[in-house]
Amino acid sequence: MPQATGRSDATRAVVFSPLDAAGRAELVEQRLTDAIVAGVLRDGERLPSESELARSLGVAVVTAREALESLRDKGLVLTRRGRDGGSFVTHDRDATTRMVDERVRAQSRIELRDLSLHYAAIAGMAAEVAADRASDDDVQSLVEIDERADLTTPGGARRAVGRFQLEIAAVSQSPRLVHEELRLQAETGSLLWLCMREQDYRDRSRQARLEVIEAIRAVEPERARRVTTEHIASAVEWLIEEKVRLEASEPPGASGATGPPGASVAERTEGGAA
Amino acid sequence: MTVTVDVTAQLIAQRIASTIDPVFAMIDGWRDAVERAIATEPEPRAATLDPIIAALVAPELERPGSLITGAGFVATPGFLLDAPWHLAWWLSGANTFRAAPDAGLRRLDAVNDPDSEQFRDYTTLEWWRVPERTGTRHLTGPYVDYLCTDDYTVTITTPVMAAGELAGMVGTDLYVARLERVLLPVIRESGHPCSLVNASGRIVTSTDPHRATGALLRLDGLVDALTPLRNAVTETDAAVLPSGATIVPCGDTSLALVLEG
Numbered sequence: 313m314p315q316a317t318g319r320s321d322a323t324r325a326v327v328f329s330p331l332d333a334a335g336r337a338e339l340v341e342q343r344l345t346d347a348i349v350a351g352v353l354r355d356g357e358r359l360p361s362e363s364e365l366a367r368s369l370g371v372a373v374v375t376a377r378e379a380l381e382s383l384r385d386k387g388l389v390l391t392r393r394g395r396d397g398g399s400f401v402t403h404d405r406d407a408t409t410r411m412v413d414e415r416v417r418a419q420s421r422i423e424l425r426d427l428s429l430h431y432a433a434i435a436g437m438a439a440e441v442a443a444d445r446a447s448d449d450d451v452q453s454l455v456e457i458d459e460r461a462d463l464t465t466p467g468g469a470r471r472a473v474g475r476f477q478l479e480i481a482a483v484s485q486s487p488r489l490v491h492e493e494l495r496l497q498a499e500t501g502s503l504l505w506l507c508m509r510e511q512d513y514r515d516r517s518r519q520a521r522l523e524v525i526e527a528i529r530a531v532e533p534e535r536a537r538r539v540t541t542e543h544i545a546s547a548v549e550w551l552i553e554e555k556v557r558l559e560a561s562e563p564p565g566a567s568g569a570t571g572p573p574g575a576s577v578a579e580r581t582e583g584g585a586a
Numbered sequence: 587m588t589v590t591v592d593v594t595a596q597l598i599a600q601r602i603a604s605t606i607d608p609v610f611a612m613i614d615g616w617r618d619a620v621e622r623a624i625a626t627e628p629e630p631r632a633a634t635l636d637p638i639i640a641a642l643v644a645p646e647l648e649r650p651g652s653l654i655t656g657a658g659f660v661a662t663p664g665f666l667l668d669a670p671w672h673l674a675w676w677l678s679g680a681n682t683f684r685a686a687p688d689a690g691l692r693r694l695d696a697v698n699d700p701d702s703e704q705f706r707d708y709t710t711l712e713w714w715r716v717p718e719r720t721g722t723r724h725l726t727g728p729y730v731d732y733l734c735t736d737d738y739t740v741t742i743t744t745p746v747m748a749a750g751e752l753a754g755m756v757g758t759d760l761y762v763a764r765l766e767r768v769l770l771p772v773i774r775e776s777g778h779p780c781s782l783v784n785a786s787g788r789i790v791t792s793t794d795p796h797r798a799t800g801a802l803l804r805l806d807g808l809v810d811a812l813t814p815l816r817n818a819v820t821e822t823d824a825a826v827l828p829s830g831a832t833i834v835p836c837g838d839t840s841l842a843l844v845l846e847g
Contacts, residue, residue, distance in 0.1 A: 445801055447786045449712070482730045485788075485800030487737050490730045 336371050340379035343369075343498070348388050348401055349411055350470070350502035355403030359389065386411070412502055416555050419503075424555070427500050428548035432541040434492045435477055440537040441484035443528045450483045451529050458521050469514040470505045476521055480540075483528075507550035517543065594776055595834050595845055596824075601772050602782065603837025609653060609742060609758065610723060610839075616642050616756045617746050620659055624748045632669040635659070639674045640693075643758075647678040647691055653768065655681040656694070656735055656759035660708060660743075662752050671698040672754075673708070680761075681735060706733055713741045717755060721745055725840050728762045728790055728800060738762040738800070740790075762799060766791040778845045783808075785815040785840045794846075803844060805831055815840045 347353045359380070360368065366376040380399055383389040388411075390402045419427075442450075457476050462468030474497050481493040507513040520543040527536035616639075623638050624630045643657040658675035666672050673696040679689060697705045708714050711733075713726040727740040743757035770791050773780045781792035787803050797803065807827045814822040815835060822835040834843040 445788075447788065447802065449786070478732070482732060485728070485730060485738070487730050490732050491736075494732065 337375045337378035337382070340365075340369055340371060340375060341382045344379065344383055345386070345388060345411070346499055346502065348383075348403065349408050349415075350498065352498055352501075353401050355401055357401045359399040359401065361398065412506060413558055415503060416506070416551065417558050419555075421552055421555065424503075424548060424551055428504060428544055428551075431496050431500060431504060432544040434489060434496060435480070435544060436537040436541040438477070438481040438484045438486070438489045438493065439524055439528075439540040440533040441486065441489075442480045443531055443533040443536040445485050446483050446528045451525065454479055454483070454525050454528065458518070458525065461518065461521075463511075463514045463518060466508040466514070469508040469517055470501065472521075473505055473508075473517055474501055476524075480524070504544070504547055504551065506554060507547050510550075513547075513550065516546070592776075592778075592832070592845070595778075595780075595832065595843060598772055598776050598780075599834040599836045599843045602769060602841065602843065603839050605768055605772070606839045606841075607837065609760070612646060613723070613742060613744050613756055613758060616657075616659075617744050620746050620753075620756055621748065624746075624753055629667050630665065630748070630753070632661070632666045632672050632674065635666065636674045640676060643676050644691055647676055652678065653760050653764055654678070654758045655737075655739075655761050655764075657757065658694070659746065659754055659756050660714070661754040663709065665748070665751075665753050669698065671700060671705075671708075673698070677735070681759075708733075713743045713757060714755060717743050717745050718752060725784065728784070728788060731759065735759050735761070740765060762790065766799065773843065776843075776845060779847050781844045781846075782836070783812070783842055783844055785812050785842070787812055790841065805829055805844070805846075808833070808844070812842060815842060 344353070344359075353359070359365065362373055362376045362380065365380070366373040369376065380389060380391070384391060384399075387404060387407050388402060389399050391397070391399045416424075446454075454476065457472070457479055461472030461476075463472070478490070478493055478497070481490045484490075505517075508517065520539055523539045524536050527533075527539060619642055620635075620639070623635065627634065639659045646652055646654060647657055656675060656677045658673065660675070661669065661672040663671055673694060675694040675696065677692055677694055679691060699705055700707075709718070711726075712729075713724065716724040716726070723742065723744040725740060725742050728738055729741075731737065731739040731741065738761065740760045740762055741757055742760070743755040746753045746756055769782060770793070773782055773791065774793050776793070779792075779794050781794065781797055781803055782790045783803050784790060787805075787808050789797055789799055789801050789803050791799055805827055806829060808831075811825045811827060811833045824835065825833045827833065829846070831847075832845045834845070835841075836843060
């Protein structure tokens with residue numbers, strides 16, 4: 313039975329295909345989700361076609377299609393048919409807020425602190441080197457980025473932080489720090505700067521920016537680094553407090569469930585009874 | 587002020603200039619060709635101009651051993667009828683920016699929609715701003731070009747004119763690492779501790795291993811001594827700093843040799 317043999321060979325081939333291919337759709341989906349939630353991809357923006365997406369990300373077209381379908385299911389992408397058709401970002405504020413809250417809940421405190429530490433290592437070093445390497449023109453462009461900042465909305469304040477930190481990395485003259493800065497912004501920006509939901513933190517981010525500019529102007533690398541890392545540390549402290557608030561208001565997996573109030577708390581007191 | 591400068595130093599400065607001059611000459615050639623092409627075109631369009639640009643820059647981008655890694659034409663906003671914002675820019679196979687494996691010569695995928703988050707108004711960038719103001723060629727960098735080459739880069743741009751109006755810029759990108767490979771052996775011949783800096787005093791390459799490329803060379807009076815290089819396009823005289831360091835401009839490249847000790 314040649315057909316059956318052929319089929320069995322194909323199945324065997326799948327079993328022994330590179331594991332790398334598995335989970336790629338999830339990776340693509342996660343990256344696009346992060347970008348949409350972070351506002352890197354904006355409401356109404358047209359996404360590249362399936363084949364363009366596949367090419368630029370280096371995945372198979374079916375993988376890209378699968379990722380887009382998941383994004384549609386999550387309500388982050390809308391697909392329109394016809395001449396002006398395509399996949400468009402739908403930046404529903406409530407959906408985005410829910411998604412971010414979910415991520416805050418899903419990540420442990422250890423992960424959140426580790427993430428901020430990694431980012432502070434990159435951004436802090438960039439600020440330190442930038443303070444030594446900035447020309448007058450560089451300082452001027454930092455001032456201009458600060459002046460264009462829109463502090464009236466969380467998204468505006470977050471984008472301003474992103475623009476500023478990217479320019480700092482560029483001023484440090486290090487392609488690697490620029491790469492890392494861009495990568496970490498896309499991956500964690502929406503999470504780390506969640507504190508920009510509060511006007512008080514938006515104002516503080518401006519204060520930090522002005523002080524970093526002053527430190528760079530005065531060629532004070534240590535101070536530029538300290539102000540940068542302290543700013544990031546305060547963001548993660550807010551984030552962990554927010555995690556506590558979220559966990560207190562709605563225990564994970566308790567949506568609709570009406571168990572005894574103490575049960576979920578007991579579940580989360582890891583090893584408390586031992 | 588005229589300063590007597592070591593003959594070797596003058597010679598080295600000339601050799602640095604002659605390494606970069608062919609790149610300048612090449613860009614001037616592209617400018618002339620683009621100006622001729624748009625002079626006969628009452629309604630210039632990206633659709634007709636792009637193939638002309640590609641044909642101009644492709645041979646040099648594909649030439650083995652070429653110093654350049656990107657090149658093309660960037661239009662003044664509104665100049666082209668069919669493309670308000672337009673970058674006709676090509677990257678060589680050696681350019682690693684978002685390159686697929688085995689990428690050869692390819693076009694830069696630029697965001698030309700001003701409503702997009704990724705859009706950058708290129709007329710605010712140094713490689714546009716300065717030649718727009720001075721009306722002549724400008725060397726930008728070294729800088730990290732995260733829009734175009736994704737690497738440590740020098741960009742050279744020169745204005746393209748149409749009926750007395752700025753039509754855009756032709757230009758090219760060079761990786762600083764490659765430039766260093768070519769220029770370092772030249773400056774080593776001076777026998778002095780010696781650095782090549784741009785007009786802002788930023789180090790392009792140095793014989794002193796402790797002087798990092800990209801760092802600012804902080805010497806008393808250096809910024810003032812380099813002012814003519816930032817403003818003028820003609821060749822500038824050598825100068826001596828209070829510390830005794832000598833500044834020798836490298837022809838009209840806007841780069842200068844700094845000899846210490």
